Amino acid sequence: MSRAGKFIPGGGGKAARTGPIRAPDPSAPPPDPNAPAGGGSKKPFVKGSLVKPVAKNQRLPIVIMSGIVCCLLVSVGWYTLAYLPTKRSLAAAEQAVQDYEQQLAAKETADEQAKEAAAKALAAEHCLLTVDSNPTGASVTIGDFRKTTPANFTDLIPGTCSVVIHADGYEDYSQDVTVTADKPTDLGVIQLVQQTGNLSLTSPQSGVTYTLAGPGGYTHDGQVPDKLEKLPIGDYLITASQQDWKLSPVSVTIHENENVQKEIKFPYANVSLLSVPPGATVREGHTVLGQTPLSLTQFRPRDLNLSVDLPPYTLQRLNLHVPDFGNVTKQVTLHQDKDFIAACGMPMVWIPEGGFWAGKYLVRQRDFEAAGGDDPSTFRRPNRPVETISWEDAMAFCNKLNDYESKAGKLPQGYHYTLPKESQWETFSDDANIDLAATSRVTTLTSTQDVGYSEPNKYGIYDSIGNVWEWCLDDFDDKGDHSLRGGCWLSSATDFPNADTRNAGGPKYADRFTGFRVVLVPN
Numbered sequence: 001m002s003r004a005g006k007f008i009p010g011g012g013g014k015a016a017r018t019g020p021i022r023a024p025d026p027s028a029p030p031p032d033p034n035a036p037a038g039g040g041s042k043k044p045f046v047k048g049s050l051v052k053p054v055a056k057n058q059r060l061p062i063v064i065m066s067g068i069v070c071c072l073l074v075s076v077g078w079y080t081l082a083y084l085p086t087k088r089s090l091a092a093a094e095q096a097v098q099d100y101e102q103q104l105a106a107k108e109t110a111d112e113q114a115k116e117a118a119a120k121a122l123a124a125e126h127c128l129l130t131v132d133s134n135p136t137g138a139s140v141t142i143g144d145f146r147k148t149t150p151a152n153f154t155d156l157i158p159g160t161c162s163v164v165i166h167a168d169g170y171e172d173y174s175q176d177v178t179v180t181a182d183k184p185t186d187l188g189v190i191q192l193v194q195q196t197g198n199l200s201l202t203s204p205q206s207g208v209t210y211t212l213a214g215p216g217g218y219t220h221d222g223q224v225p226d227k228l229e230k231l232p233i234g235d236y237l238i239t240a241s242q243q244d245w246k247l248s249p250v251s252v253t254i255h256e257n258e259n260v261q262k263e264i265k266f267p268y269a270n271v272s273l274l275s276v277p278p279g280a281t282v283r284e285g286h287t288v289l290g291q292t293p294l295s296l297t298q299f300r301p302r303d304l305n306l307s308v309d310l311p312p313y314t315l316q317r318l319n320l321h322v323p324d325f326g327n328v329t330k331q332v333t334l335h336q337d338k339d340f341i342a343a344c345g346m347p348m349v350w351i352p353e354g355g356f357w358a359g360k361y362l363v364r365q366r367d368f369e370a371a372g373g374d375d376p377s378t379f380r381r382p383n384r385p386v387e388t389i390s391w392e393d394a395m396a397f398c399n400k401l402n403d404y405e406s407k408a409g410k411l412p413q414g415y416h417y418t419l420p421k422e423s424q425w426e427t428f429s430d431d432a433n434i435d436l437a438a439t440s441r442v443t444t445l446t447s448t449q450d451v452g453y454s455e456p457n458k459y460g461i462y463d464s465i466g467n468v469w470e471w472c473l474d475d476f477d478d479k480g481d482h483s484l485r486g487g488c489w490l491s492s493a494t495d496f497p498n499a500d501t502r503n504a505g506g507p508k509y510a511d512r513f514t515g516f517r518v519v520l521v522p523n
Contacts, residue, residue: 138167267324280310311347315460343408437466468515476504
């Protein structure tokens with residue numbers, strides 16, 4: 001082996017043999033073993049001889065260069081055989097897409113132009129017609145087309161067409177019109193003719209007024225009987241009134257060329273009240289309806305809460321339902337318990353919870369004079385309460401009354417007349433209605449009222465609230481003043497807020513606001 005490396009057949013020196021490798025000649029003499037290594041002289045290159053091996057330090061560069069050359073060859077091959085054909089294919093595809101899009105755009109443009117041309121040709125063949133109506137909002141029909149006034153028709157074919165206009169409550173309008181493509185047709189404003197009817201209103205009662213409300217905000221006020229002509233057809237509401245009584249609205253429909261008759265009848269009822277014995281006073285609240293036998297005609301239907309009172313009989317309550325157009329008859333039998341009428345004319349009512357009698361009314365001026373009193377009242381009428389009387393004068397009257405009734409044989413044994421204690425006043429004033437009393441809480445009064453003004457309470461006692469302040473037997477304080485209860489005709493809601501309100505006066509005090517009521521109590 002040489003220092004350059006392992007012997008490689010076919011190579012020698014620095015250059016590699018490029019020819020075919022030949023086997024050694026067997027007839028050649030063997031090499032001289034004594035010859036120096038590597039030879040003493042350069043062996044000439046002979047064709048077909050072995051190439052010298054590559055030096056060790058040259059192998060790596062040769063491998064690297066070979067790899068680079070291979071990579072370049074592969075790259076050139078890929079670029080030439082793969083990339084360039086693909087690029088050409090993509091470019092061809094993009095060009096094809098662009099060509100297609102241009103063709104499509106051209107087609108769309110051509111289609112639009114064709115449509116416009118067709119529309120222009122169609123428009124040249126169609127006609128324009130305009131129409132309005134009074135009132136507006138009517139339905140206009142031309143062939144298969146329907147619109148609302150004011151209306152424009154742009155798709156009509158030249159020739160004669162029928163125009164029909166319809167609106168609720170109006171007569172239909174119809175007209176044949178010839179339309180042409182060269183000139184628009186304007187029918188202007190068509191005045192529609194309203195459909196109408198007539199209404200006659202009657203009533204068996206007098207003083208009936210009404211309000212009529214109908215289509216399109218129509219309204220009319222009048223008095224029955226009445227006749228209304230050329231009313232627009234449609235549905236109406238009639239609201240009838242008679243004084244403060246207003247009926248629920250009733251409906252009526254007016255048709256074309258029709259005469260509608262409508263009777264307005266208030267559903268009055270008839271009520272007959274009888275009592276045994278007759279002559280009883282019938283009240284609703286504090287309103288006197290009359291005395292039995294009582295006949296109420298044209299009576300407004302409602303539920304009645306009545307009192308039937310005839311001293312000395314016990315007051316009776318009566319609840320009646322009076323229906324529309326009803327005929328109600330009721331008889332009441334009165335009973336006398338311990339109530340009685342004193343000799344001076346004062347009705348006395350038994351108070352079972354207290355065991356005493358109380359005057360049904362405040363002491364009237366006629367009662368005061370009958371028992372020997374000198375009437376001091378400011379507001380002089382026999383049936384009004386005596387007033388402008390002091391506590392001492394009231395007590396003096398009680399003493400006179402005891403003598404008067406005793407002489408007449410009308411004073412129950414073991415009893416005497418006097419002023420009530422406050423506790424007794426509170427007992428017989430139980431459930432008195434302050435809202436129906438003779439006070440100025442709601443409406444200002446200018447004087448006293450006839451006794452019996454208020455609604456009677458459960459005992460049949462009247463006016464324990466209002467009319468005049470009532471003297472009581474009790475002392476109000478330690479100064480000698482005496483209690484006053486019940487308020488008076490001038491009492492307002494401010495100074496007399498409720499029935500528990502108290503007042504007081506000295507024994508000699510008297511004014512037009514003070515009066516009294518007597519009780520009959522055990523000795």
